[in-house]
Amino acid sequence: MVNVKVHWDLLGTGAFTQLEALLGAFLQANRENPLAEEALIQAYKEFQRCNERGHEQLTAWVAQSGASPTAVAALAHCEMGRGLKARGTGFASDTTGAQFEELGRWLIVAREHAEQVLARVPDHVPALRVLIIVANHEESDRTYLPRALHLIRQQPSSYYLWINLLNGLQPKWHGDIRLIERYAAQAQEHATANPRLGVLLGYSSYSQAWIAYKAGRLEQALSLDTRALSFGDDDDYLKQRHWTARQLKRFDIAREDITRAITLFPSPRYITLQEALAGIDAEEAAYKRDGN
Numbered sequence: 001m002v003n004v005k006v007h008w009d010l011l012g013t014g015a016f017t018q019l020e021a022l023l024g025a026f027l028q029a030n031r032e033n034p035l036a037e038e039a040l041i042q043a044y045k046e047f048q049r050c051n052e053r054g055h056e057q058l059t060a061w062v063a064q065s066g067a068s069p070t071a072v073a074a075l076a077h078c079e080m081g082r083g084l085k086a087r088g089t090g091f092a093s094d095t096t097g098a099q100f101e102e103l104g105r106w107l108i109v110a111r112e113h114a115e116q117v118l119a120r121v122p123d124h125v126p127a128l129r130v131l132i133i134v135a136n137h138e139e140s141d142r143t144y145l146p147r148a149l150h151l152i153r154q155q156p157s158s159y160y161l162w163i164n165l166l167n168g169l170q171p172k173w174h175g176d177i178r179l180i181e182r183y184a185a186q187a188q189e190h191a192t193a194n195p196r197l198g199v200l201l202g203y204s205s206y207s208q209a210w211i212a213y214k215a216g217r218l219e220q221a222l223s224l225d226t227r228a229l230s231f232g233d234d235d236d237y238l239k240q241r242h243w244t245a246r247q248l249k250r251f252d253i254a255r256e257d258i259t260r261a262i263t264l265f266p267s268p269r270y271i272t273l274q275e276a277l278a279g280i281d282a283e284e285a286a287y288k289r290d291g292n
Contacts, residue, residue: 003268007046011054016061016071023070030125034157034194037125041160042267044126047074048081049269055082069117073127076117079110080130087137107134118154125158132161136168144174145183157193159200163234166203171211180204199237202228206237209244218248235265249292251284 010019026043029036050058058075065071083106087099111134117127128151135147148165155161166184169175184200191197209224225241228234242257255277262273271279 005268007043008054011057011061014060014064016064019061020065020068020070023074027070027124027126031123034159035196037159037194038265040125041129044073044077044129046268047077048084050078050081054078067116069121069124069127072113073117073124073130076110076113076127076130079106079113080133083107083110103137107137110134111138123155125155125161128152128154128158129160129164132164132168136164136173139174141174144168145179156187157190157197159194159196162187162197162200163203166200166207170207177204177208180207196232199232199234202231202234202237206234206240209240213240213244218244222248222250222253233260233264235261235267238265246280246283249284249287251280251287254280 006022007019010016010022023043026036026040030040047054047058055075055078058071058078061071062068062075083103086102086106088095110130114127114130114134117124118131121127131151132148135144135151139147145165145168148168152158152161152165162183166180167173169179169183171177181204184203187197187200205224205228209221209228212218212221212224221244222241225237225244228237229241238257238261242254242261245251245253245257258276258280259273262270262276
């Protein structure tokens with residue numbers, strides 16, 4: 001698991017050279033082995049959590065480094081994160097015009113900075129990921145897919161680039177289940193370089209499970225989540241089935257899934273396994289106390 005506290009400690013003390021070396025090592029490791037991508041993405045995703053002070057520190061790093069691609073990519077993640085936070089997670093109908101304006105303002109600078117990185121380092125996966133996520137919010141149904149596919153050509157064996165492309169093809173965004181299945185299959189052309197791409201074949205079932213869950217069709221959702229996981233483990237697949245199982249009082253499934261999720265995909269910002277299991281135990285105890 002990436003020790004993200006080190007990132008903020010180095011940034012806060014102005015130890016930019018050390019931070020540059022740390023993030024650069026993650027990027028080089030990923031170039032040598034696509035399966036090392038998890039640590040690279042986790043390291044950069046941390047900057048999406050930045051506040052105003054963090055933005056100031058990252059801006060200072062960019063200035064001090066002569067706009068190094070590493071620093072600019074970190075700043076782009078911060079800007080994208082601030083925009084997404086301003087927009088919130090509600091439906092468009094529940095989101096104000098001011099929220100969308102703030103989202104747009106931050107995404108413009110995030111896109112500009114990510115493009116600045118790619119002008120110097122065309123295969124920079126974190127910067128490419130930023131641009132695919134930005135495209136999901138900025139592009140139309142007609143232009144999103146060509147834009148995302150163009151970006152993926154720079155690193156076609158990247159699991160995170162493909163899964164973010166598929167996310168944008170969900171029915172709530174720019175596509176449908178048929179398109180998800182088509183491009184998940186296309187990603188398999190690069191599975192020799194990165195076997196994890198096979199997990200993407202479960203993304204259409206994962207997407208359909210979310211729709212079923214929101215509609216209250218929990219048994220169907222559980223079945224679809226199980227089908228998604230038949231293609232391999234993914235953090236989101238596991239956590240989604242875990243929540244559905246809890247709603248259905250299938251506590252054994254919930255325990256198994258959250259244990260696998262936290263063990264296989266440890267995140268410095270997620271609750272510990274002990275805390276997760278304690279929550280499930282408490283729910284099961286309450287369920288039994290009610291005579292079930």
